[in-house]
Amino acid sequence: MSGTPINLNRARKARDKVKKRAQADENAVKFGRTKAEKSKDTAERDKATRKLDQHRRDT
Known part of the structure; x- marks a missing residue:
């Protein structure tokens, strides 16, 4: 045994x-996206929505 006692808690x-830190790092690699990637996806989604709305027929 070593000479000094350790605090088990x-x-x-x-x-x-x-x-927990290892799990967090693993999740960051698996699910994490950069702010630039998120904003790019948002911009693309907005552009697609606008394009679709432009092709609507008025009733």
Whole structure:
């Protein structure tokens, strides 16, 4: 054994924090998109909506 006692609560919390950070990094790679990508998708969606509305017939 090592000579110094350790705080088990602190060790458990540190271990959980590392696990949560790893999970967050994995989710960021899997689901994350940059702000530029989000704004580009929004602009494309708005453009498609405007184009569709321009082709509507008035009743």
